[in-house]
Amino acid sequence: MNNVNASPLKKKKGGNLNTNYLVVIIAIVILLIAIIVGSLVFDNFFKLGTFTNLLINNAHIGISAVGMTLVIITGGIDLSVGAVVAIVTMICAYGSADPASTFGGLGLDPVVCMIISLVYGILIGAAMGCLIQFFDFPPFIATLAGMFFSRGSCYILSTQAITVERGNLIDTLGAWRLKFFTPEGGGFSVGTGEVDGKVIGNLSIPVFMFIVVVIIGILISQYTKFGRTVYAIGGNEQSAYLMGLPVKRTKVLVYTLNGLCSALAGIAFTFFMRSGSGLLCVGMEMDVIASVVIGGTLLTGGVGYVFGTVFGVLTLGLIQTFVTYASLNSWYTKIFVGVLLLFFIGLQRIIVNIADSKKVKVAG
């Protein structure tokens, strides 16, 4: 029976590329294709400024998407992010506004306001995590409650849209730019403040926050026990528990971490807008979820990369840029995002099916 012995424990043939990476690679390819198409179709598109603006306009989405990636990898969802961003803009803008101004305001130090914002994010995240873990709330419902709570609380602070005054620290930080410019006489240079030459692109503080959050996100998700437990939970929660992993703690922590990310995104967005309002970022959670999915994270959990999410965010932002360049109504963005999302989810389904069918053939 020697000839039989040869086969069963042999590893599977074909499919050498890890299918988990495949979706991310596709996201990257799509982004590249989009850039190439954009460059060919629109004059004046392929230049540094386009890309730095892309980062500036989407940094807050990106920061939030890093936390959301982890939540989705556990198999959960968080709908509260847009509302948390909104209340953070209010805490920062209203909190730091002069009580004597037309808006009223609390006259707090801007730094204190930012700290309060972060604490709020952590607390609401932890609260939702506890509801989900200990009271068995579906993530959809628990975070929906968090969303309404946060959105409603905005209006308790103030029903007005509050503009951050000039000279306020938030205004200063929001206006700060790292500028890339061509000095007179040609060449390339980097500087801040007033620069001598033609500015060809610039980066804001939120962009740097985004970069830092992404790096931390990658480290956490790939190189810490917590991060790997997040993946294990998404793969099979029961197994994760039986393997002795701290499932409960991790699930609460992942929502807490996302709350923190939302608060950071809120601070970034306050820098970007230099104003606060309860009306801001309605539906932003959907953009965030869309970028995470386009970046290759499966909504069923267990598969995804923070690295991929970056490309999801950029793809989503690029669509917006296209719509602007084509001078279309901005609502077209939503249509394109919808189509793209459909395409990606379809694609993921196909890849998962192919992977499954391969397995059946070998495992019998």
Added chain:
Amino acid sequence: MQNPIILQMKGIDMQFPGVHALKEVDFTLRAGEVHTIMGENGAGKSTLIKCLTGVYQKGKGTILLDGKEINPKSTLDAQSLGISTVYQEVNLCPNLTVAENCFIGRQPKKAGFIDWKTMNKRTKELLKRFDIDIDVTKPLSTYTVAIQQMVAIARAIDIQCKVLILDEPTSSLDANEVKQLFKAMRSLKEEGMAIIFISHFLDQVFEISDRFTVLRNGELIGEYLVDEVTQYELVSKMVGHEIDDLSTLKRVQHTEAEMKEFLKAKQIGVAGSVQDIDLTLRKGEIVGFAGLLGSGRTETANMLFGVDPITKGSISINGKKVNLRKPSNAIKHNIAYCPEDRKRDGIIGDLSIRENIILAIQARQGIFKKISKKKAEELAQKYIKTLQIATPDADKKIGELSGGNQQKVILARWLATDPDLLILDEPTRGIDVGAKTEIQKLVLKLCEEGMSIVFISSEIEEVVRCSNRIVVMRDRKKVAELKGDDLEHDTILKTIAGGAKTNE
């Protein structure tokens, strides 16, 4: 020569509401032995194991590990004491890599971050002990169940493990994979590991075990060395009375001319899967499918039931050509199919026995003609009686029944449709010896009544015992059709292995 005792359970007593699950059971495990706990379903095997692994808190009695009393409160607790369990269903995460599954929770670190390189290297070394050389950086789901099982064992033994419990580890493995597993078990044994083994497969139990402990109805029947008992004696001890020796089951032998042809398949195949299968199924005849896991047995059944529509060849029923595009087409032609994985494809755990039984008839009638409650109850009672399903009433959820009884309910579901052709894929997997015989008897009886039956099983003896004709499959092809005197264990084994004669 006796090895030192590692684990001792003394006077373990366990009561559940209404059930005395364990009555003063003793169990002794020595280093370097494979000790099998035998018993029918409900005998108390799993309860005993669960007391040991901390899933249940024992009522009375003491557990001594290395002479010290222990009281595991949870699986984690038991693991830290050195008692690891590998279950029938692989409890690992399919999306993580092989290496990660081995090390998650205790990953090697460098500068506070997970050191993937060391982890991959150590996993490779770990698996080498089992003669497995695979790419450990690929997701676990890339590999077969057998390899996943080995990974689970590798994980278990790497956690400072003294006692390894293997709960039905072989039920989803084919013969060669089992061999590989046994090899691994033997090398662990030589290193002095104490292994508790639980399995329904008698041959396997006899091949690997050094010692048996037999339980019946929560009572300890005895402890035996492997040389002291025969298979037959052991089964009698488990069942508690002389069992019908399975070999006495008689087949009705009609000649082929006597039997009416029901289904004829010509050169059927699915692109990328099974190819060129010729098959004739007659009424009143049992056709067995033998072959290794993955040889195409299940795939062929799937074609006959329209799960995988054929892309080549043709199927005719009662002489008329038919087009089986989906299961509902097959059901219309009076074909019934009990799938292999009853948990996944068969039972609906939250529905009652009655609801599970009427499912198939209801499906055939269409959703608008509801089967009356009275009719349903009648049917349920009829089959609970004829198939001897052990349940107080038909309202019990099927998920709460034992494996053998679940299997009977699924059989009942299809019998209720009064099929002409019944396809049974591994109908006796994971159920105990007593229930096995009953199901085999039932199959023979149905056949006698004129039903055409396809019987698929990994246990060659079982196929031989039941079938009039055996189709042997290898590498997704039909390699032989055996009948009459060729229906012998050895002949089939040789044919599967590709050695001896083929009727081609």
